[in-house]
Amino acid sequence: MMTISGNYHARGGRAPRRLQSRAMTIIEPGSTYRVDCPFVRATIHKFFPDEGEVTEIETWNPGIRDDQVGPEDSEPVTDGWGYVIYKIVDTHKLPAPYHARAFFIRTFETPDGNVFGKRSLRVMTVRALRRRLQGPLVPGMLAPSRESAP
Numbered sequence: 001m002m003t004i005s006g007n008y009h010a011r012g013g014r015a016p017r018r019l020q021s022r023a024m025t026i027i028e029p030g031s032t033y034r035v036d037c038p039f040v041r042a043t044i045h046k047f048f049p050d051e052g053e054v055t056e057i058e059t060w061n062p063g064i065r066d067d068q069v070g071p072e073d074s075e076p077v078t079d080g081w082g083y084v085i086y087k088i089v090d091t092h093k094l095p096a097p098y099h100a101r102a103f104f105i106r107t108f109e110t111p112d113g114n115v116f117g118k119r120s121l122r123v124m125t126v127r128a129l130r131r132r133l134q135g136p137l138v139p140g141m142l143a144p145s146r147e148s149a150p
Helices: 017-022 126-133
Strands: 002-004 032-048 053-062 065-070 073-077 080-092 101-109 122-125
Touching: 032 126, 053 080, 080 126, 101 126, 122 126
Parallel strands: 002 032
Antiparallel strands: 032 053, 032 080, 065 073, 080 101, 101 122
């Protein structure tokens, strides 16, 4: 399983060209990629019919929230970092002028280590999937540096 960190998106937008070439990953069927993903805390209200009451439950949602830092300015904030996991099922090369497609299953791993997500098959161009594998595209947001276990 490959882990990709998105630390180079601090300048906003696309990664510098020297890093784009490093991120050009060969996408092969059967491979799995874990990419850093920001998560925010959320509270949901769940009704339990047996008890007849509504309970608040703390949960993680992938994404960011904007906190106001001035009257007309905000900055992206995250409460924790987890992973988005891409499992490549197959790739298919189409005739010109169409781009190659990748078929994959996407799941999320919360900062607590819980894995969730639909197990449905997704499809996108190989080029678009490579961009997703470069890390979160949030300007000004740095992924944590994670040390790999020995």
